[in-house]
Amino acid sequence: MNETPFQLERDAHGQLVLTSADGVRHPGVVPVRAFPIAAPNEGLSLVDGDGREVAWVASLDSLDSPLRALIADELLSREFTPVILRIVSVSTFSTPSIWQVETDRGLTLFVLKGEEDIRRLSEGALWIADSHGIPFIVRDRRALDRRSRRLLERFL
Numbered sequence: 001m002n003e004t005p006f007q008l009e010r011d012a013h014g015q016l017v018l019t020s021a022d023g024v025r026h027p028g029v030v031p032v033r034a035f036p037i038a039a040p041n042e043g044l045s046l047v048d049g050d051g052r053e054v055a056w057v058a059s060l061d062s063l064d065s066p067l068r069a070l071i072a073d074e075l076l077s078r079e080f081t082p083v084i085l086r087i088v089s090v091s092t093f094s095t096p097s098i099w100q101v102e103t104d105r106g107l108t109l110f111v112l113k114g115e116e117d118i119r120r121l122s123e124g125a126l127w128i129a130d131s132h133g134i135p136f137i138v139r140d141r142r143a144l145d146r147r148s149r150r151l152l153e154r155f156l
Contacts, residue, residue: 087148
């Protein structure tokens, strides 16, 4: 792995503390993905409590395992974007409609207000916002089962 120009640890309150190569400590840093959907492991900024970037990570894969795990744990505690694995049912093919989906976090229901709440991303991915603004991701709509693809096609 590459030499990292900073150290990262948790303080007694569970917050991340970054120590730069010149020894300056930055308590309460937060990782922020530059491209959370299109390239979640590429481009990550570590920002301080004032929102100033104190370190840049070009790729999470370039970090040593303990450092990568610390950042990944922090991201998991802050991000909530369920991945849709299967569309079980939709209440109607007009909007608003109630969707029952199987996600990586279990079965759930959400209301799709309008077709404009489904956004096409690169390489077959979709971003779907429910009526409360909670985002759901379909990593590759072509990889969904046939029934899910058919239901989805009615809204695209």
